Amino acid sequence: MLALAIGRVEGATWLEARTTMEQLASVGEFSAAVKLEQTLIDLVVEEFGDPSFELAESYMFMASVHAGNRDDFAVEAKILDALELYALVDGAVSTRLIEPYIALGDNYHRAREYDLALGAYDEARSLSRRAFGLLNRGQLALLDKMSESALGRGRFDEADDLQHEALILVERMHGENSLEALDAHYRYTEWLGRHLLYRSADLHFYEINRIIRRHFDDDPWLRLRLLRVDAGNFLDAAGYGTGHRSEPDELEQALNIVAELDDPEPLLRAEILLELGDWNVAFARPWEIEDAYVEAWELLSSVEDGEEIRQQWFSDLTIITSAGLYSRNITTDPRAPWGRLEIEFTIDTDGRADEFVILKSEPLGLLDDAGVRQLKESRFRPRMANGLVVESTGKIGWDYQYVAR
Numbered sequence: 001m002l003a004l005a006i007g008r009v010e011g012a013t014w015l016e017a018r019t020t021m022e023q024l025a026s027v028g029e030f031s032a033a034v035k036l037e038q039t040l041i042d043l044v045v046e047e048f049g050d051p052s053f054e055l056a057e058s059y060m061f062m063a064s065v066h067a068g069n070r071d072d073f074a075v076e077a078k079i080l081d082a083l084e085l086y087a088l089v090d091g092a093v094s095t096r097l098i099e100p101y102i103a104l105g106d107n108y109h110r111a112r113e114y115d116l117a118l119g120a121y122d123e124a125r126s127l128s129r130r131a132f133g134l135l136n137r138g139q140l141a142l143l144d145k146m147s148e149s150a151l152g153r154g155r156f157d158e159a160d161d162l163q164h165e166a167l168i169l170v171e172r173m174h175g176e177n178s179l180e181a182l183d184a185h186y187r188y189t190e191w192l193g194r195h196l197l198y199r200s201a202d203l204h205f206y207e208i209n210r211i212i213r214r215h216f217d218d219d220p221w222l223r224l225r226l227l228r229v230d231a232g233n234f235l236d237a238a239g240y241g242t243g244h245r246s247e248p249d250e251l252e253q254a255l256n257i258v259a260e261l262d263d264p265e266p267l268l269r270a271e272i273l274l275e276l277g278d279w280n281v282a283f284a285r286p287w288e289i290e291d292a293y294v295e296a297w298e299l300l301s302s303v304e305d306g307e308e309i310r311q312q313w314f315s316d317l318t319i320i321t322s323a324g325l326y327s328r329n330i331t332t333d334p335r336a337p338w339g340r341l342e343i344e345f346t347i348d349t350d351g352r353a354d355e356f357v358i359l360k361s362e363p364l365g366l367l368d369d370a371g372v373r374q375l376k377e378s379r380f381r382p383r384m385a386n387g388l389v390v391e392s393t394g395k396i397g398w399d400y401q402y403v404a405r
Contacts, residue, residue, distance in 0.1 A: 020036060030066075033065045034066065052085070052089065056085035059085065063079045079100050098138075114150070114334070124142055125139055125146070146162050147163050166184065182222070227250040231248060231275060258272065282379050286349075325370055327366075337402065339399070340397065341360065341398045344394070345395075345396075346393050347391065349391060352380075358371075366402060
């Protein structure tokens with residue numbers, strides 16, 4: 001191939017080597033691209049010198065190639081080389097260091113080296129705050145990444161503090177009663193709900209309600225969002241046995257608001273009907289399930305890309321409520337070995353799972369019963385074909401760390 005020969009072609013340029021590596025990487029030939037690494041380095045040094053920005057950037061490019069090759073150690077080495085060069089050429093507090101530190105943190109996170117990931121992200125954040133001020137939006141994505149790494153390490157309180165810090169940051173940048181603050185409250189509320197802290201989520205939801213009623217009560221779109229998120233919180237709580245009512249009042253109110261809009265969009269009504277169908281599945285209201293889904297399906301016939309949306313909504317496996325995978329054999333110890341469980345099952349027209357087949361169980365039999373129990377207690381969106389709710393099959397897999405015996 002040209003890629004393998006370019007290093008021996010007299011007069012080849014660094015750009016030709018880089019382009020060839022990019023072409024190989026674009027078709028998944030990462031191992032072949034890696035073989036051109038030294039050629040690219042030599043040609044860049046010949047053209048631009050060492051140290052140089054171009055060489056540092058080339059190291060970052062090579063890190064992305066190694067990432068495609070799933071070589072975490074090589075990714076780390078290339079990013080560290082790039083960081084050293086950027087610091088030499090542009091100084092130890094250069095803003096050019098921010099993205100490499102983020103990439104280094106991402107690599108550590110993928111490798112489950114969560115403490116190292118937190119350290120890299122923190123370096124990036126410190127540089128960002130130093131260069132762009134304490135109140136800069138670039139920190140928000142970093143706070144999310146740091147929160148995920150803290151969760152990976154099992155430090156939930158730290159993850160929660162970081163999410164709350166992101167909320168406070170937005171309030172300070174835009175004001176406590178701003179639309180941006182509303183968005184930040186929604187994000188934090190959803191994060192709390194995903195981690196089963198429904199009482200704390202409710203407190204922040206009340207704050208959202210307060211801001212809207214005091215400052216945006218005449219905005220029907222904000223009222224719609226409030227109602228739909230409130231309904232979603234109850235729906236999420238239902239999967240863990242904490243939903244305390246089964247009537248979808250918020251969604252009915254939302255449909256009434258849509259009906260009163262000057263130019264109601266069929267897609268918006270279809271989305272709310274989909275949520276209503278999901279609610280009926282979660283709260284075992286089989287007599288209402290089909291009506292909501294069928295009306296949503298029919299509305300999509302007048303929506304651009306409606307057929308594609310139908311496929312997304314009603315063909316892919318969608319979990320409405322999940323009871324979680326619980327077993328004494330599961331651990332969060334980062335040193336523990338990893339296992340894998342895969343189960344195939346049927347989904348009836350009410351969204352219930354049945355007829356379970358174990359496809360993979362590593363270690364053998366360790367979590368089979370727990371997996372089946374989780375699926376029985378979960379609820380799934382029924383699939384649709386030709387406008388009708390039908391039975392179907394699904395497959396779910398879990399990666400988990402277990403207590404070795």
